[in-house]
Amino acid sequence: MKWTFFHKLGSPKWFYDISGRWLPWFAVAAVALLAVGSVWGLFIAPQDYQQGNSFRIIYIHVPAAFVAQSCYVMLAVAGIVSLVWRMKLADVALKCAAPIGAWMTFVALLTGAIWGKPTWGTYWVWDARLTSMLILLFLYFGIIALGQAISNRDTAAKATAVLAIVGTVNIPIIKYSVDWWNTLHQPATFTITEKPAMPVEMWLPLLLMVLGFYALFTVSLFMRMRLEVLHREHKTRWVRDVLEKLS
């Protein structure tokens, strides 16, 4: 196998071209999945026999939490790629994904709080999974703050990469220690290995929403990255060509 494709991945121009071609597909997929999933989940899916209609916020809460967690892992992967292979594009991905991940974490926390009021009778409890999401939000804030504090772009990228890797090593430890500390939350809604406890008509729209959130994440990441690439490469000829075509 030739490794040329791997080096191509690091080329900003190649990324700009290919992401431009993929972006409409991801956008269509995101809109379609989110539209179908939310209509199905919010109007058609049956009520929960205990929680009534209030459970329907799960169709926002769980996908946001999924994306928030996998985004942090993605940061660490981008960090490793950036430190090991010195790929500029990984720096861009790391920088652009962090704010999206922070927003997803915030959405998961907010919907969780709104859901908590009818279910547990309070907006916030110091429960293990809520607390670990809050800690995840702080970890995101740390990465964003470090990236902004260092003025040199390459240094900032390397420093945030190291921090993301250190954070990812710590996440399982934090997760288990917090779980141990307190558990009130229901166990994970979805696992790949086990049959879901929900009926099909409930979890199928949830699956669509999860996929839709991933597509949405990809779309917004690509758009941010494309802008950042143009900004970083603004002195090169291909960027000038692109800008001329646009104007």
Add this chain to the structure above:
Amino acid sequence: MRQIVWLLFCREWRLAWRRPGDLLNPLVFFALVVSLFPLAVGPEPSMLRAMAPGVIWVAALLATLLSLDGLFRSDYEDGSLEQWVLSPHPLELMVLVKVLHHWLVSGLAMVVLAPLFGMMLALPVSVLPVLVLTLLLGTPILSLLGAVGAALTVGLKSGGVLLALLILPLYIPVLILGTGAMDAALQGMPVTGFMLWLGCLAVLALTLAPFAIAAGLRIGVSE
């Protein structure tokens, strides 16, 4: 190799004792934070006893963070850090010596002082050995993890607040295990499990953190 470690240790030791005030300040801070709590929540012994593990641990966390802020700063400013990075000896080993020395002069002092504050917060004497042991295992982790943050923020002007933002979330497992052991001891339950976990984390930090610290310093120096 052994000679390098010894020389470095002597250098750190001499530097630390030339400015004894810098060693004392985090300890005074530790004492102050602990004594603020009885003033804030009232002198009721039963309440103080329930809060004592958390108060002592949070104070230890903050004091460590405060003392770490300047860990690499003077070395960075006078250029000796660059010499460290350029030297043929492994940077990981050198930072490990530096951090362990830092723990010896700041963390260990807190461990020694902790029983005194434990008694002031109405902890029963039977629990004090557990307090000392948890801090003995936990404070090296705090120093090592904090040094990662100190290394990443070494060249920055507003390092202090940023350091807290980066590192405090990573301190949470140590806080949970340390206070968990204390609570278990207060209720007369076994604490071995907590100690083993803290020991695990200490070994993990001791082996992995030097690499992250060295990577952070290389980035900071290259700027």
